[in-house]
Amino acid sequence: MGLTPSMSKPSELHSAQVERVFQSFWLSFGTRFTERYSMVMEEAGKRHDVGIRGAKTGWAMRFARERLTDEDVERGLAGVGANPPSLDEFVAMCRPQWVIRNAFREAVSQLTLRQSGQDSWTHPAVYWAAMDVGHWDMTHLGHDQLIGRFEEAYRRRLADPDIAPVPAAVPSLPAPGRGEADREKVRAELEKIWSIPGLRSKRQSDRR
Structure with a gap:
């Protein structure tokens, strides 16, 4: 563009x-x-x-x-x-509500993408503010319940001169029963197990 x-x-x-x-x-x-x-x-x-x-x-x-x-x-x-702001911080002061609404939307969407390691954050303050509010709350509660808490956390994090970068995402494991296994690999592993002496004869007797 x-x-x-x-x-x-x-x-x-x-x-x-x-x-x-x-x-x-x-x-x-x-x-x-x-x-x-x-x-x-x-x-x-x-x-x-x-x-x-x-x-x-x-x-x-x-x-x-x-x-x-x-x-x-x-x-x-x-x-x-009391401290000179950065450009990002000053813009946030100029249009606080506009910036906060966008930061909030970014936090909600990127937390969802983070589960698969595909998140991308415009500023560490957005991520850490979401963490201050809480991952579960950010992904389960509504805008009206969260925006006040998020705004307070975001302003505090944005003003932190020593704010840490966003840590690398660790993709979450699927919930029990939701994962998918490679059928061929599973079949091959089962064949290895049934090839153990003693188990093969039991398997044959079970088939009768």
């Missing part, structure tokens, strides 16, 4: 939004924020922070893809806590 113009190149609106955000973060956090991206290089005899410049472009492209409004960005800035 090709990129639309709004996805491939940020608009002036979203570039201006990012400038506002980066300025706010600089005033609040200083180098605690900028050191994540800073990479100073010399161009035409002048030093430029190409890392920050690239980060601003990346943030603006994400803002464009999410179609964030000025109101969304202000909501996000109002939700910033």
Whole structure:
């Protein structure tokens, strides 16, 4: 699928939004924020922070893809806590309910796929929030019963700077009586058993 113009190149609106955000973060956090991206290089005899410049472009492209409004960005800035957020975390602050609903749907669907080892997660916070709620609850209870608990867990996990990656899935065994066996392999194994001296004669007598 090709990129639309709004996805491939940020608009002036979203570039201006990012400038506002980066300025706010600089005033609040200083180098605690900028050191994540800073990479100073010399161009035409002048030093430029190409890392920050690239980060601003990346943030603006994400803002464009999410179609964030000025109101969304202000909501996000109002939700910033004591630590500088990542891009994913800030977007979640800008559109919390939209992000949480999507994260919840992802969690439910990926937990089902995880049983066969086919799950794919957009962020570890989605997986760990689902684990905090509980696998059984996530796969058996309804949306209204779960969304409040999931939202609380998701916000907490998303804000964790040391969040662990999603562990590799271990495909679950089929329930008793639900598995399928290879008939030829079973027949071959039975023949081996019946070939044991003593059992063969018993088998023949049982057939009479």
